[in-house]
Amino acid sequence: MPPSPESPARGMRLPRPSPAMWRGLAGVVGLALAGVTAVTGGAPGLFERGLYDQAASRLLPGVPRSADLVLVEVDDRALSALGERWPLSRATWARAFRAMAAQRPAAVAVDVVFDQPGSRDALELGEDVLGALRDSGLADQPAGAALVADLEARLHAQDGDARLAESLAENGTVILGAAALTEDVSLMPPLADGVLGSPLPLPVDSLRLQAREVAGSIAPLRMAAQGSGTLNMLVDADGVIRRYPYVVGVDGHVWPSLALATALRLMPEQFESLLRRATLDDGAPLMRLPAPDWLPRVSLADVLQADPRSVGLDLALRGKTVFVGVTATGLHGQSTLPGQVAVPGVEIHAFALDNLRADRLMRSSGLVALAGLLETAVVLLLFGWRCRRSRTLRAVALTALGFGVVHVGLVGWLAADFGWVLPLLPACVGLGLMLLVDSAARTEELGRQRGALRRLFVRYPQAAPVPPGESR
Amino acid sequence: MTRTLPWLMVFALSGSQAWAQDTTRSDACGGLRFVNGRVELGRKLEPKGPATEACLRHVAEALMARPAIRSVTVAARLPDAERLDGQGLAVAKAAADVLVSAGVARTRVSAVAPPAVPGEPGQLQFAYVERPAQPRVAQVRAANGDVSAGPSAEALKPRGVGDSLYTGELFQTNKDASAELELADTSRVRVMADSLLRLGAIELGANSKRVVRLELMRGSVETVAAPGGEGSVFEVRTRGAVAGVRGTQFRVSAQEDGGSRLETLEGKVALGADQGEVEVAGGHGSRVLPGAAPEPPRPLLTAPLLNGPRGGSFTTPPKLEWFTVVGAKTYRVELGRTADFAASARTYEAQGQAFTVPTDLTGKWFWRVLPVDADGFIGFPSKIFAFDLRP
Numbered sequence: 119m120p121p122s123p124e125s126p127a128r129g130m131r132l133p134r135p136s137p138a139m140w141r142g143l144a145g146v147v148g149l150a151l152a153g154v155t156a157v158t159g160g161a162p163g164l165f166e167r168g169l170y171d172q173a174a175s176r177l178l179p180g181v182p183r184s185a186d187l188v189l190v191e192v193d194d195r196a197l198s199a200l201g202e203r204w205p206l207s208r209a210t211w212a213r214a215f216r217a218m219a220a221q222r223p224a225a226v227a228v229d230v231v232f233d234q235p236g237s238r239d240a241l242e243l244g245e246d247v248l249g250a251l252r253d254s255g256l257a258d259q260p261a262g263a264a265l266v267a268d269l270e271a272r273l274h275a276q277d278g279d280a281r282l283a284e285s286l287a288e289n290g291t292v293i294l295g296a297a298a299l300t301e302d303v304s305l306m307p308p309l310a311d312g313v314l315g316s317p318l319p320l321p322v323d324s325l326r327l328q329a330r331e332v333a334g335s336i337a338p339l340r341m342a343a344q345g346s347g348t349l350n351m352l353v354d355a356d357g358v359i360r361r362y363p364y365v366v367g368v369d370g371h372v373w374p375s376l377a378l379a380t381a382l383r384l385m386p387e388q389f390e391s392l393l394r395r396a397t398l399d400d401g402a403p404l405m406r407l408p409a410p411d412w413l414p415r416v417s418l419a420d421v422l423q424a425d426p427r428s429v430g431l432d433l434a435l436r437g438k439t440v441f442v443g444v445t446a447t448g449l450h451g452q453s454t455l456p457g458q459v460a461v462p463g464v465e466i467h468a469f470a471l472d473n474l475r476a477d478r479l480m481r482s483s484g485l486v487a488l489a490g491l492l493e494t495a496v497v498l499l500l501f502g503w504r505c506r507r508s509r510t511l512r513a514v515a516l517t518a519l520g521f522g523v524v525h526v527g528l529v530g531w532l533a534a535d536f537g538w539v540l541p542l543l544p545a546c547v548g549l550g551l552m553l554l555v556d557s558a559a560r561t562e563e564l565g566r567q568r569g570a571l572r573r574l575f576v577r578y579p580q581a582a583p584v585p586p587g588e589s590r
Numbered sequence: 591m592t593r594t595l596p597w598l599m600v601f602a603l604s605g606s607q608a609w610a611q612d613t614t615r616s617d618a619c620g621g622l623r624f625v626n627g628r629v630e631l632g633r634k635l636e637p638k639g640p641a642t643e644a645c646l647r648h649v650a651e652a653l654m655a656r657p658a659i660r661s662v663t664v665a666a667r668l669p670d671a672e673r674l675d676g677q678g679l680a681v682a683k684a685a686a687d688v689l690v691s692a693g694v695a696r697t698r699v700s701a702v703a704p705p706a707v708p709g710e711p712g713q714l715q716f717a718y719v720e721r722p723a724q725p726r727v728a729q730v731r732a733a734n735g736d737v738s739a740g741p742s743a744e745a746l747k748p749r750g751v752g753d754s755l756y757t758g759e760l761f762q763t764n765k766d767a768s769a770e771l772e773l774a775d776t777s778r779v780r781v782m783a784d785s786l787l788r789l790g791a792i793e794l795g796a797n798s799k800r801v802v803r804l805e806l807m808r809g810s811v812e813t814v815a816a817p818g819g820e821g822s823v824f825e826v827r828t829r830g831a832v833a834g835v836r837g838t839q840f841r842v843s844a845q846e847d848g849g850s851r852l853e854t855l856e857g858k859v860a861l862g863a864d865q866g867e868v869e870v871a872g873g874h875g876s877r878v879l880p881g882a883a884p885e886p887p888r889p890l891l892t893a894p895l896l897n898g899p900r901g902g903s904f905t906t907p908p909k910l911e912w913f914t915v916v917g918a919k920t921y922r923v924e925l926g927r928t929a930d931f932a933a934s935a936r937t938y939e940a941q942g943q944a945f946t947v948p949t950d951l952t953g954k955w956f957w958r959v960l961p962v963d964a965d966g967f968i969g970f971p972s973k974i975f976a977f978d979l980r981p
Contacts, residue, residue: 235719241697244697245698270697274697274700280661280663283663283700283702283717286702287665287703309626337626337663337719338627338718341704342663342665
């Protein structure tokens with residue numbers, strides 16, 4: 119078939135891209151990965167989460183034990199001792215908060231939302247009986263009046279919501295849990311704006327956790343408590359919790375998490391600096407992970423059953439920041455942390471508070487993401503420059519290895535000492551691709567030179583002059 | 591998820607278009623609202639004193655008028671110096687005793703004394719718990735004059751801003767009264783003067799799907815509905831017709847003799863009767879006379895162009911002026927404290943192209959004008975302007 123007029127003439131070749139261009143393209147791939155990581159919220163990127171998890175759980179220093187934090191847990195032993203099933207009755211909670219108040223803790227953060235009133239069926243039956251007594255005129259007689267007074271006292275004692283509100287007010291340091299509702303339909307009834315107290319004076323648009331509405335405990339409990347904080351976590355697509363949302367945006371307002379609300383209660387003089395830290399990384403910075411068993415635990419059974427004058431209880435709770443949550447088998451939400459460390463949710467709030475007040479937060483977005491992008495670019499540019507000056511493939515490979523080691527060391531050092539989490543993989547991918555391209559180019563060049571030599575030496579015997587006197 | 595745009599609906603059965611007079615009662619508490627379990631007062635309530643006791647008695651009356659409220663907690667938030675030795679709790683218990691002496695059952699009142707907010711003076715606060723068995727389907731967002739609600743016409747009790755309403759309840763506005771309700775799906779229903787509305791089923795499902803059915807038994811209502819997902823139903827039933835949302839923004843009216851009137855501002859609305867159904871597109875209106883089929887759609891009157899005032903302060907009541915709309919027989923002049931005409935709204939009828947503001951309206955007011963034709967069809971509303979009357 120004759121060539122079409124549009125097709126290039128036979129034998130004509132398009133110019134081949136130079137090795138430098140291929141190296142540049144490979145570097146652009148690495149840089150693009152870093153850019154995507156920066157745009158999507160910072161490191162760890164999608165493909166380096168596993169690596170980050172291993173590094174964060176095994177290499178980075180963990181949160182050391184805090185002497186002033188303690189977990190009062192509703193564990194299996196507490197349920198067994200109380201003879202109750204979850205959820206505990208309001209009367210039991212009232213007893214628990216009253217017992218804790220006796221030890222004068224600095225603050226009590228509760229990983230529970232009392233979003234529904236307790237049952238009042240028995241109370242309403244009692245009220246009906248009271249009404250019948252009064253209507254019948256029996257209450258006017260001495261015996262009837264005594265019966266009415268006794269019944270009123272019993273009904274008063276049975277009103278769990280009221281007793282719980284009293285114990286919260288008596289405690290005076292309780293921060294209740296709340297829930298930011300992110301789904302269209304929630305199991306919890308939403309509350310109107312302002313019911314969690316005063317919103318924080320922070321810009322709301324850039325926050326990572328945005329919710330439609332917020333739900334909290336019933337009004338008498340909110341009124342009696344010192345405040346409320348959201349219990350939400352930010353769970354990545356792989357089910358791992360790497361960031362803690364210290365603030366949540368709801369309809370133009372910003373509400374604090376349980377950890378931040380507790381910190382503000384404990385350190386009101388550091389209001390500004392706490393808010394500044396809490397808004398790092400769009401309000402949800404990466405967390406340092408705790409060492410195993412870093413949080414001392416006290417069973418709710420001990421709190422309720424011990425003598426209020428118990429020295430052990432006093433040592434465990436007095437002046438401490440007490441986190442209250444459920445850890446009983448099958449009842450608590452096991453949250454998976456990096457490195458597959460599963461802990462009860464209440465512990466995450468506790469070490470989020472510890473991270474916040476000690477400023478151990480890790481950041482990866484904003485300027486840090488930009489720094490990661492620049493660092494990746496510098497590494498790749500330097501390597502590209504060195505590639506052109508290296509004469510052998512071995513030298514190029516050693517250079518790539520050197521840059522990789524420096525990059526990993528720099529990323530690790532920034533993470534460990536400054537809490538800056540820079541993307542690790544994009545630069546490594548860029549280095550690898552550039553090395554691959556360079557080695558391919560060098561191999562091709564070697565092959566081309568070898569072919570030229572072979573052609574030269576293959577032609578040489580044919581062109582060699584025949585010695586005189588010899589026939590061909 | 592498919593979402594419709596916001597739409598507006600008006601359903602009027604009576605010829606009375608007068609908005610309620612601002613008869614908000616100046617009670618001892620400076621106002622009373624029941625919002626999300628909190629009793630919000632118009633002013634901070636001091637821990638003690640005759641004014642406090644009067645307010646407490648008013649709160650007790652309001653609590654007893656709301657059978658859904660099953661317990662109330664009184665909190666005395668006092669500075670630390672005033673809470674020593676149980677003084678704070680004593681103040682709260684004294685306030686609770688006033689509620690009990692005013693008729694609230696003792697078993698339903700409790701007292702607490704939480705710490706005060708630093709820097710704030712001592713005050714009394716109230717929180718309540720409602721029966722969870724009755725899911726709230728609506729809440730009173732604004733009220734002018736006497737409004738009431740109850741399970742039947744014989745059991746209506748006064749209601750105020752923040753009150754919850756439940757499925758099957760009747761909601762009534764007296765003459766010269768009006769109210770705005772917020773439904774569970776965040777739709778808003780403006781109940782005009784002398785109206786009686788029954789709150790039917792309101793169901794909320796996933797993907798914003800909702801089912802709302804209201805029954806207008808007397809008077810008129812105006813509804814601003816929230817966007818609904820695919821398969822949503824929003825109906826207002828009267829004796830003679832059912833208006834169902836098909837589109838985005840529309841207005842429907844019906845008359846006391848059993849007839850119904852529909853005015854669609856945007857999108858499409860179906861006006862159904864026994865004899866047939868008609869879809870009325872945006873900018874058109876239709877009506878159903880008793881025993882007849884819906885009439886063909888007719889164009890709505892255009893929005894009046896306002897001449898003034900467009901703002902500014904006045905020492906004497908200003909004269910509101912606008913230009914003639916062809917086909918208009920009368921004009922409806924609306925004045926409100928807010929630009930959504932929800933709070934303290936008043937409505938007047940004007941024959942010509944001017945209306946002099948009554949002398950008792952002092953302060954800042956927003957105003958707008960709607961043309962009304964010979965058959966009572968209400969046209970598009972004008973732009974909203976404001977004036978400030980400071981005699």
